[in-house]
Amino acid sequence: MTAGQGDAQPAGRRQVRTDASASRREQSVELFTELVGLEQGSPRHAKVRAELVQLHAGLAYSIAHRFSRRGQPDDDLEQVAMMGLLKSVDRFDPARGLEFSTFATPTIRGEIRRHFRDTAWALHVPRGLRELATQIPPAVEELTVELRRSPRPSEIAARLGTDPERVVEALEAADAFTTIPIEAPSREGRPLTETLGSPDDALARIDEREALRPLIQALPERERAILMMRFFDEMSQSQIAARVGISQMHVSRLLSRTLRDLHDELEAASAVSAQHT
């Protein structure tokens, strides 16, 4: 009863719209029925298809406009919506008794969402840390070459079009979960020994507890060379990276690991010698 009263008022307006949409629906059913019987690619098929798109263009536009307040130019969205409409026309099967608009609406929306995801959202939605973390090393490589020094986080952020704080977080995250590849490729063809020279001269300079020397000698060749270059030749990590042919981040991780290993072994060695005395 109350429902009937509520319906009564707009009934007049609805009547007009219903007439228009009823005739459009009729026309649509007619065209679709014809389309199904036509050979794909034939001139008549193309014509009927175009008429259907024309007939339902209003649906595509109205969906496009519902999305238009999201920073995308309207004509872009309209075009994307029309693509969705075209797909719907091609896939619609009138024999299933479904209203065309019922079928087309989710398809058109899906098309617009995909468009947002591929374009606008890529700029506005914060990228995952992991994803950012994977983009940082190549950016660092590029910038190191361009700037002839290792880049600052602000410079990396500018290159990747993101916030410096995001870069800081991603760098920290990368530090936490990246593992060192067992064998990173070194500059092809040239044995490391040839490029680097002997570490013995540098070693001779440290008058260290006897325990350390054999530990350094026992390090893998590359780790030992990097250690020497950094601490005895005072080369920067980027210089070492360029010399050895691996990334600066990789140099950094190798150095950290080498120092940690040396400390552990030194501790173990002194524990053993303490036992023996």
Added chain:
Amino acid sequence: MKPGDVVRLSLPAATAYVGVARSLAAGLATRLDFDLDHVEDLRLAVSEACSLVIPTAVPGTDLNLEVRIGDGEVTLAITSDTSATTTPADDSFAWTVLSALADDASSTLAQGHQVIRLRFVSSAEPMALDGPAGTERS
């Protein structure tokens, strides 16, 4: 973050906590926009300094890390209560590493209190990228 600000961290003097000290120092330097080489140097230096003081730290005492933000630089002070009777030898491995990493490295010992002070300048000057890579690219 501005010159004169000081960040302090107090941790049990045990190796298990060294990573936390590293992260703090590196996190600060990164946010101060130190270039990545310097950030990594800082990280390594904190590890080295901690492993230098932890073995002689008085059991049950804390290790204190203080990072003082300067103008284009930071100064780290790692302080411990120690049973050591001498400062690390200048030619020891750990000290060689520390002085290579930091722009200034000093160590003091007084009344069972050891302080390692390290200064890092955030200079980001272009440098010769030595070796085969540099020559290939030019």
